[in-house]
Amino acid sequence: MRLTRCQAALAAAITLNLLVLFYVSWLQHQPRNSRARGPRRASAAGPRVTVLVREFEAFDNAVPELVDSFLQQDPAQPVVVAADTLPYPPLALPRIPNVRLALLQPALDRPAAASRPETYVATEFVALVPDGARAEA
Numbered sequence: 001m002r003l004t005r006c007q008a009a010l011a012a013a014i015t016l017n018l019l020v021l022f023y024v025s026w027l028q029h030q031p032r033n034s035r036a037r038g039p040r041r042a043s044a045a046g047p048r049v050t051v052l053v054r055e056f057e058a059f060d061n062a063v064p065e066l067v068d069s070f071l072q073q074d075p076a077q078p079v080v081v082a083a084d085t086l087p088y089p090p091l092a093l094p095r096i097p098n099v100r101l102a103l104l105q106p107a108l109d110r111p112a113a114a115s116r117p118e119t120y121v122a123t124e125f126v127a128l129v130p131d132g133a134r135a136e137a
Contacts, residue, residue: 049125050078052117056131058087067093069134080120 047134070077082102093099106115
C-alpha cells in the first residue's frame with residue numbers, strides 16, 4: 001500500500017501535535033522555581049519548613065494566634081492557611097508576603113493553580129499544624 005503525500009503530511013502533523021502536547025504536559029508538572037524545590041544545603045539562608053494549617057473551625061479558631069506564635073520564632077517563616085472556602089468572619093492574618101491564605105475550592109476568577117496548596121510551598125519540608133498549636137522556643 002502506497003503512502004500518499006497527504007497521508008504523510010497528516011501523519012507528520014499528528015506526530016508534531018503529540019510531541020507538543022507531551023512537552024507542554026511535562027512543563028506543567030515541573031516546579032516553577034527549580035532552585036527553590038531542589039535540595040538545599042544546611043547552611044542555606046532562610047527557613048526550610050513551611051507551616052501548613054488545614055483543619056480549623058471557620059467561626060471559632062485560634063489561627064491568627066498560631067500564625068503570630070510561629071512568626072515570633074522566625075519572622076521569615078512561610079505560613080499557608082488552607083481553607084475550602086473563604087472563612088467568615090475573616091481571619092486576622094498579618095499582611096506580609098510569607099503568610100498566605102489558600103482557598104481550595106476552584107473559582108472562575110482565579111487561576112487553577114491557586115486552588116492547589118502545593119503551589120504555595122517553596123521549601124524543602126512542610127509541617128502540618130493543627131488549630132490551637134503554638135510555637136515556643
